Amino acid sequence: MGNTGVKNGVKGESAASDDELTSDVLSHYSSASDTASVLEEGTGGEHVDELTAQEEMEDKLKQCIDNLMDKSAKTRLAGLESLRLAFSSRVLYDFLTERRLTVSDCLERSLKKGGGEEQAAAATVFALLCIQLGGGDEAEEGFKILRPILTTILMDNTASMAARQSCARALGMCCYVSAADDGEDLIKSLAHLEGIFMTSYPSREGTLPTPKPGCSGLHSAALQAWALLVTLCPASRLTVLLHLHLSKLQACLQSSDVNYRIAVGETIALLVELGRDIDEEFEVDDGEALCECLKSLATDGNKHRAKNERRKQRSIFREVLHYIENEDFTEEKIRFGVEGIYIDSWMRRRSYDAFKEVLESGVRHHLQFNPLLRDIFGLGAPLIVDATIKANKISRFEKHLFNSAAFKARTKQRNRVRDKRADVM
Numbered sequence: 001m002g003n004t005g006v007k008n009g010v011k012g013e014s015a016a017s018d019d020e021l022t023s024d025v026l027s028h029y030s031s032a033s034d035t036a037s038v039l040e041e042g043t044g045g046e047h048v049d050e051l052t053a054q055e056e057m058e059d060k061l062k063q064c065i066d067n068l069m070d071k072s073a074k075t076r077l078a079g080l081e082s083l084r085l086a087f088s089s090r091v092l093y094d095f096l097t098e099r100r101l102t103v104s105d106c107l108e109r110s111l112k113k114g115g116g117e118e119q120a121a122a123a124t125v126f127a128l129l130c131i132q133l134g135g136g137d138e139a140e141e142g143f144k145i146l147r148p149i150l151t152t153i154l155m156d157n158t159a160s161m162a163a164r165q166s167c168a169r170a171l172g173m174c175c176y177v178s179a180a181d182d183g184e185d186l187i188k189s190l191a192h193l194e195g196i197f198m199t200s201y202p203s204r205e206g207t208l209p210t211p212k213p214g215c216s217g218l219h220s221a222a223l224q225a226w227a228l229l230v231t232l233c234p235a236s237r238l239t240v241l242l243h244l245h246l247s248k249l250q251a252c253l254q255s256s257d258v259n260y261r262i263a264v265g266e267t268i269a270l271l272v273e274l275g276r277d278i279d280e281e282f283e284v285d286d287g288e289a290l291c292e293c294l295k296s297l298a299t300d301g302n303k304h305r306a307k308n309e310r311r312k313q314r315s316i317f318r319e320v321l322h323y324i325e326n327e328d329f330t331e332e333k334i335r336f337g338v339e340g341i342y343i344d345s346w347m348r349r350r351s352y353d354a355f356k357e358v359l360e361s362g363v364r365h366h367l368q369f370n371p372l373l374r375d376i377f378g379l380g381a382p383l384i385v386d387a388t389i390k391a392n393k394i395s396r397f398e399k400h401l402f403n404s405a406a407f408k409a410r411t412k413q414r415n416r417v418r419d420k421r422a423d424v425m
Contacts, residue, residue: 116160172225
């Protein structure tokens with residue numbers, strides 16, 4: 001895709017044109033997301049209108065991709081934001097398969113040469129690209145190329161905090177959906193994420209380090225990404241991780257940052273669940289002290305904390321405490337279309353929360369139509385809910401995924417994570 005035409009097209013325009021393009025893409029997706037895979041009933045003329053709208057949308061997306069190559073940082077940022085909105089709003093497998101190398105090259109350039117805001121946006125779009133490509137060979141190939149760049153920014157103490165957080169989340173998500181069968185990428189990604197949040201662990205004397213400004217957010221992002229990847233680990237690896245991290249994480253429940261305390265509490269519950277999954281007799285070392293700490297956090301009335309913070313903390317830690325003491329989990333049902341999934345374990349909650357963080361309000365659309373998410377959450381093929389559905393693109397995507405040896409291997413690996421209970425309401 002040549003640069004010259006793109007630059008000539010935007011050179012003389014005001015800053016407003018970037019905003020208008022972003023607005024156009026946003027308005028298109030907000031109006032089209034609910035009917036993305038369902039053609040309106042009626043005449044052939046309406047079918048032509050649908051095809052015309054599809055072509056117009058793809059033209060706008062092509063312009064957004066072209067904008068990623070522009071000299072102006074503002075234009076590149078506007079392009080990244082438009083792609084973020086588009087990728088999270090619907091499934092674009094066919095469109096992106098033909099352009100994945102171009103998009104990957106642009107994201108690599110933004111990660112290597114962009115400022116902090118651009119790096120953060122590019123990392124998020126890369127995570128969305130991996131979700132769009134379905135975790136197959138294309139996503140795996142892209143991850144192998146960009147993983148070193150994501151980890152370089154993540155480990156760079158001079159990089160912007162927003163960029164490092166975004167890279168932590170992208171590293172976790174991209175590895176989760178596209179990690180190689182030999183597990184090498186998984187082991188390396190786990191180690192890089194550990195290198196971030198372990199700096200919050202207590203010293204040999206048992207005292208917690210004073211966090212630098214912004215570091216608690218980075219620690220939370222890295223810990224949550226790590227927890228997502230831990231759900232893919234075999235029992236032998238899990239045993240090592242439980243021994244290494246569980247007691248140290250208990251100490252981090254005393255962190256001064258409420259969001260990090262919550263991330264730690266949820267990770268402890270997840271690790272205990274994984275431990276019990278391996279061994280029914282699994283018990284936490286010094287479980288009594290852990291429960292006392294959780295009770296204190298579940299009833300925290302510290303007036304120095306904001307009211308909303310106290311409420312959120314108490315709610316989460318009541319759930320963690322009930323699970324540690326009684327193996328009780330507060331089940332939640334997520335509805336989308338005529339279907340729903342149950343969130344009835346800490347593993348399932350971590351997976352759902354990770355996708356929701358990246359896809360935001362588009363998570364329900366992807367649960368309906370993206371075969372990758374449907375596979376991970378045990379939903380099967382996308383439902384045909386109307387005779388007017390144009391199913392050829394869904395079929396092509398599914399055929400690609402389920403014929404991929406790498407995808408089959410990852411599907412087997414996730415069997416422990418999956419709860420087969422999914423229903424049609």
